[in-house]
Amino acid sequence: MIGYYVHHHGSGHLHRARSIAAHSPFPVTGLSSLPAPQGWPGPWVSLPRDDDGDPATFGDVTAGGRLHWAPVLHAGLRGRMARIAEWVAATSPALLVSDVSVEVALLARLLGTPTAVAAMRGERGDAPHRTAYDLAELLLAPWPSTLPEPGWPRHWRAKTVHTGAFSRFDGRSPAPPEARADRTRTRRVLLLMGSGGRDVSAAEIAAARAASPGWRWTTLGGPDGRWEADPWPALCAADVVVTHAGQNALAECAAARRPAVVVPQERPFGEQAATGRALARDRLAVVATRWPDAADWAALLEQAYARGGERWSRWAPGDGAARAARALADVVRRRETA
Incomplete structure (x- = not known):
């Protein structure tokens, strides 16, 4: 079993998760505050929102710069993390994909679950990103290896799979x-x-x-x-x-x-x-x-x-989702044979 955490901002994370799950040889459970999309191939764990309420009451959401989003005494945050932990305890997933949340990646690893992180371009040298990328077994980079992100440390590059860009429309034919x-x-x-x-x-x-x-x-x-x-x-x-x-x-x-x-x-x-x-x-x-x-x-x-x-x-060779699914499956299989 693979878990796939889908961030609720925008629609790109969800489209990426659907594309990868469709190619996965292992069952994939989605975990998100978003509703389950039509045609999702496995279970879906609904998570409480962690960003509702009055922002003035959220306190230091970065925990002194060590996290990105952890509002203080927020019932939704507490509930979503508890639900993820309950799911991990009940199913013992072989891998959890974070797309994308530093806090979810960290929680999974603290529960003993290997993690894969959907990488993002830009300045990722802050403490929370370094933690998530360092602890990940795999970094999925949805861009081509010919256009790497400058400045990444060697140990990040060593565990990165460049899939090229992919979307729900891969395999369709453009206009004649x-x-x-x-x-x-x-x-x-x-x-x-x-x-x-x-x-x-x-x-x-x-x-x-x-x-x-x-x-x-x-x-x-x-x-x-x-x-x-x-x-x-x-x-x-x-x-x-x-x-x-x-x-x-x-x-x-x-x-x-x-x-x-x-x-x-x-x-x-x-x-x-x-x-x-x-x-x-x-x-x-x-x-x-x-x-x-x-x-x-x-x-x-x-x-x-x-x-x-x-x-x-x-930029998009057309098989990026299949490459990503194979990379995740390889992590699972390595763990099974270790």
Whole structure:
């Protein structure tokens, strides 16, 4: 049995867990404050939220800089940790994947359970990240080994499996070339906002749209855009995708092999900025370090369109979830034969 902890912020962690679980040769139990997704292949342990209530009462959530999130005397935190511990005691899992929580990784290891951690780009040299990455048996890096994260210590690199990016859309075929070859139609921009937060205003989006005649903009996600359970048709219909630099959004764009303008958003530890730098190094997308001025959008869209999307195969080879599942299974098997 493998346990998979799914963080409840945004949707990327859940999509990644579903993709890996679908390829796992071992049963996978999900543990999360999110509801069980449709089609989850195993049990699901529902966890209380640890971020509700009045933040003014949370106290020092970092425990003196040693943790990331442990609000003081919070019933939800106490309940979720107790429930995870109860599940570990009842099932004796061979491995727990943390995607992603330092505190859950630490709890599992304190209970004697080997851990794997879904790695993130950015500055991870703080004490909590060092603890989680040091104690992990395996680090899963959903980016290619040709674009490693700079500055990682040797012992992290030694236990890292670079899977390449992967998404729920791996294995689907992008739009046929003839659909994009029709120059008589209005070219389309898909603005992919996601659900993990936003750094751009509705006015800025409207200004970009107005400054790029000849392009028709559609927005998915964010408070001002509709959302679709399956955005694949919208991705495939786009001539250029404008997106943030979250792992899941980029993996879905890469699966569709769509030209992209990527605008990293502010995130803790500089995660999206680091991802943007990696994309720019390999010329995988047009990267803007902040939301561009309206006057710059027409040229950026043309630049992305001319570059095309075929280089995304270097970022997302199409079998990343299977690679991740094999890496987890290898850890389990090594323990079984030790």
